[in-house]
Amino acid sequence: MKKNTILLFLLFAVTNTFAQVKTQYFDEDWNPVAKEDMVYYRPEPKAVNGKYLFKDYYKSGKLQFEGLSLSKTEEKFDGEVKYFGENGKISGTSIFKNGVLNGSAKTYFEDGRLRQDALMKDGEEQTATVYTYKGTEIEGSPTLYDLITVFEKEERVKQIIYDGNLKGIRQEDYFHEGKAKYFGPDGKLLGEIIFDLYGNPNNGTMVEYDFNPMKVSHKRFFADGKEQVMEQI
Incomplete structure (x- = not known):
């Protein structure tokens, strides 16, 4: 992106x-x-x-x-x-x-509503946070969730998928660290997954969501790149 x-x-x-x-x-x-x-x-x-x-x-x-x-x-x-x-x-x-x-x-x-919040230094952009709101038309289709994307020097470093409340149910992706965190409706951590160098789930718990409204669909558990079990919610 x-x-x-x-x-x-x-x-x-x-x-x-x-x-x-x-x-x-x-x-x-x-x-x-x-x-x-x-x-x-x-x-x-x-x-x-x-x-x-x-x-x-x-x-x-x-x-x-x-x-x-x-x-x-x-x-x-x-x-x-x-x-x-x-x-x-x-x-x-x-x-x-x-x-x-x-x-x-x-x-x-x-x-x-806020669209972009950037930090400039000597005329150059250092960081930028871009906001995309649920229902926004992208490539002809409305988005089913809210999205915040954080850039550093044009490189995407973090992304948050949520549903109206940043402290509630959400998925946080950290691209530099190669990991993602998943939260439930009460804002409590449900799991965390570490990805390998190719972006495949390696270790931890991956949570999948349904949208509109956002809710937990599945939990998947990985160890050393192998899926152990999938728990349907």
Whole structure:
């Protein structure tokens, strides 16, 4: 599973310089255009406590972005910047230091639920947690469970399959360690399995679930790569 590049729109401009400070007009790709062709526009930034407040708007006049820059003519953002959907709801936040992404960068779905939470350092993504919610359409079919996937430097390191409650019934996969843990409806550990180098179950207890709603289906027990017994729930 490869993580979608969700944060690209947070990086849309950092070092653009404008010849004149006035209302700017942009197309859907943030290229400068004439007023009649605009999709977004930016009024002249205003001075605020030694910085300059940049605000971008949709053609409709709804706020699309706001953030403080160290420069009136460059997008040298410093501090938290915010992005908004045309419905008025926040769609993302990110932390800049001296014009470079350093700190938290989050994006949200239109309904306000968290979509991705990343940690940036010197403009590069260090970690990212991606949220997929039950019922989300993936390849034409709705998912039957909630899913959280954790990446480090684009490498998937952890995954949690659950059903609405992160402390309840769930499966936790740890890819670096080559193991998985399984929990019941009360959040208690049901078993743990260690995989071999090829991803096959090697030692421990593997739990299989049914979904929608999520519930335990089978328990399988392994020793040295051989299945000992399967317990049907």
